[in-house]
Amino acid sequence: MMIWLLLLGAIALLLFRAYRNTFDVQIKEVAIPLQKSRHLQQPHEFEPVSILHLSDLHMENLSVLPQSIVDDFSQRQVDLIAITGDLLDREKNIPKAVAFVQCLQQLQPALGIYVVFGNHDYVLSPFKLAQLKSELERVGCRVLINENETIDHKGQPLHIIGVDDFSTRHSNLAKSFYGVPETGARLVLTHDPNIVLHMKEYAYDYLLSGHFHGGQIHWPRPFHLATMGKLPKLNIVKGLHEMDGRPFYISEGLGQTGVNIRLRSRPEITLHVLGSDAPFNEMAAPALTLQETAATLALD
Structure with missing residues (x-):
């Protein structure tokens, strides 16, 4: 009996810690130089642009208040806010999602707020998805759909x-x-980073994405990601990477899906400086070409 009580206590403690992790936001900064850009005639003359990147808000399981983000970045330069999908799962949370994004307007991003949709947003009916898009645009966002x-x-x-x-x-x-x-710098916003495996013929300077939540429950390993495309099989589920010499970033996301817990992952807010003179941040995984990726996957 005592063993079972100890086991239940340990599980309860683990779940409580996992829930508390959803409040423990990690703020990251990434510097992306453009010296190798094929689209800028004078890359060194490009004025850096600061991009506040949020992904996977999941209003149903979100422990972070929008005002706390505003407070954290009120003294920082934020030129543009990018939200890369999965704002919600249920139509009843459309007002909550819109209010969250509207609160971010307090940061007064000079270049605006840009949004793309993710797979969970497409759980909504076409009518409700159109409503979400319309409401986001009403509060000053630009929603890009292809x-x-x-x-x-x-x-x-x-x-x-x-x-x-x-x-x-x-x-x-x-x-x-x-x-x-x-001519001009090219910034791609998308939800599922697996798209980079199909972009060899589409030139860009930087790509922002989300989708994987960094595993969310990353213990002992995020085996559940095995069904989410080819990148997780290469252990590419978060952070800064390269594909065919072009950088892309996978956010761990701000909210949670399924249950409101995280193990060995944390909610993430990222400030990217595109056009920085600083070198690339340390890569989270080795750079891969499409050929190397195909060869690796063939071994699975």
Whole structure:
């Protein structure tokens, strides 16, 4: 009997700790130089742009208040806010998601707030998804669904390319990149990073994504990610990586899915400085080419 009580106590303590982890937000900073950009005639003259990146908000299981994000970054330069999908799972939380994003407008990002949808957003009916899009645009966001937009950043063009969710087969790369001018920095926003395996012919300077939650329950290993595409099989589930010489980033996300707990992972907010003179941050995993990736997967 005593053994069972001790076991139940240990499980309860572990679950409590896992729940508390959802409040323990890690704030990361990533520097991305553009010296090798094929789209900038004078890369060294590009004024750095600061991008506040949030992903996987999951309003149903979110322990972080938007005002706390505003407070943390109120004294920092934030030029653009990027939200890479999975705002919610249920239509009743549309007002909550919109209010969350609207609160972030207090940071007054000069280049605006850009949003792409993820697989959980597509749980909504088409009518409700259109409502979510409309409400986000009402509070000043730009929602990109396989489309792009060019904005002026201190006299230089910055192309924001929004690729819709790959895992639910809503992505369309040809449509997303259609009409993007040859000159100017290219920033891709998408939810599922597996799309990078199909982007060899689509040039970009940096890509932001989410989807994997860093495993969320990463103990002893996030075996459940094995069904979420090829990148997890290569242990590419979070952080900064390269594919074909181009950097992409996978956020661990801000909210949780399924249950509101995290083990060996934490909610993440990331500030990316695109065009920084600093070298790349240390890679979270070795850079891979498409050929190396295919060879590795063939061994599975």
